[in-house]
Amino acid sequence: MQFFIGFRVIIKRIKAIRFMMKDPAVGKGKKALIIAGLVYLFLPLDIIPPVLFPIAWVDDLILWIWILFYLRETLDRYWMGEKEQDFKEKYKDAIEDVEFEVEEEEEEDESK
Numbered sequence: 001m002q003f004f005i006g007f008r009v010i011i012k013r014i015k016a017i018r019f020m021m022k023d024p025a026v027g028k029g030k031k032a033l034i035i036a037g038l039v040y041l042f043l044p045l046d047i048i049p050p051v052l053f054p055i056a057w058v059d060d061l062i063l064w065i066w067i068l069f070y071l072r073e074t075l076d077r078y079w080m081g082e083k084e085q086d087f088k089e090k091y092k093d094a095i096e097d098v099e100f101e102v103e104e105e106e107e108e109d110e111s112k
Contacts, residue, residue, distance in 0.1 A: 013068050016078035020071075023078070030071055037067045 017034055020026055040063060044050075047059040068075065 010065075010068060012079050013072065013075040016075040019078040020075055026074060030074060033067060033071065037063060 021031055021034060041060055046056060048056050050056045
């Protein structure tokens, strides 16, 4: 199990949240987890009070690292933007039963 991941991977997963939230195939529980994390991030109530300025962000950071780790497999599918569609199954019979013939063109002598 990999606990320490690179900063670039975290950034890519954060960017992938937008595309994951648009996909209707993703379960409502996973989307609710993202929404709950955003609500907790912007809510004035924290486990560590904001009076302790640099330390106050620790609980938010830990929460988001856990959310990104929990949803890592789902988010990794959306790194490059929209989810890739597999058209093989949809159009697998589109080219069958087509007859064609390749004819060679006659080259004309241009030196006339």
